[in-house]
Amino acid sequence: MSSPFVFHIGDLRSGRAEPRDISSEVSVDWHLELSKVLPEPVLRFSLELSPIGGGIAVLGEIEATVAHTCNRCLDEWQENVVRNVAQLITTDGDEEDDYRLVGEEFDFENMVRDELMLDLPLVPLCTEDCKGLVAEAGSDLNTDLSEDEVNESSPFSVLKDLLDTGD
Numbered sequence: 001m002s003s004p005f006v007f008h009i010g011d012l013r014s015g016r017a018e019p020r021d022i023s024s025e026v027s028v029d030w031h032l033e034l035s036k037v038l039p040e041p042v043l044r045f046s047l048e049l050s051p052i053g054g055g056i057a058v059l060g061e062i063e064a065t066v067a068h069t070c071n072r073c074l075d076e077w078q079e080n081v082v083r084n085v086a087q088l089i090t091t092d093g094d095e096e097d098d099y100r101l102v103g104e105e106f107d108f109e110n111m112v113r114d115e116l117m118l119d120l121p122l123v124p125l126c127t128e129d130c131k132g133l134v135a136e137a138g139s140d141l142n143t144d145l146s147e148d149e150v151n152e153s154s155p156f157s158v159l160k161d162l163l164d165t166g167d
């Protein structure tokens with residue numbers, strides 16, 4: 001089965017070729033340490049391919065939903081990410097080029113992934129001043145419990161009960 005990222009674009013080598021739009025919807029499994037592209041809703045991309053001297057200009061848009069985990073408090077949230085693409089596929093370049101057309105088909109997977117992933121935060125934070133899990137837990141674990149729960153589980157309340165009984 002051919003990849004939904006692979007398109008036959010060899011004819012665009014010709015300067016006389018008409019610009020062409022391509023688009024696709026793909027379920028991907030790409031992730032960084034704390035951010036991942038969700039398989040649903042699917043990633044969409046639509047690109048306009050225009051023959052220019054020595055290559056094919058690529059202009060368009062990528063849209064995907066990314067789930068982030070806060071680096072401090074581990075909270076998770078989702079973000080609809082839209083990226084504009086402005087790239088060049090060389091047709092007479094060498095292996096130094098990022099994107100090069102060899103043969104008739106081009107696999108857009110690396111381009112789409114790079115454009116989408118390179119702008120994602122390496123250290124996502126739910127808010128700029130997130131105090132984080134460590135700070136919250138370190139301050140006092142018991143603040144999450146109601147006062148009654150604290151009293152019931154406290155060794156001092158047990159001792160107090162014993163003393164009360166002793167009277």
Ligand SMILES: [Zn+2]
Pocket residue numbers: 070071072073074075125126127130131132
């Ligand atoms: Zn956070």
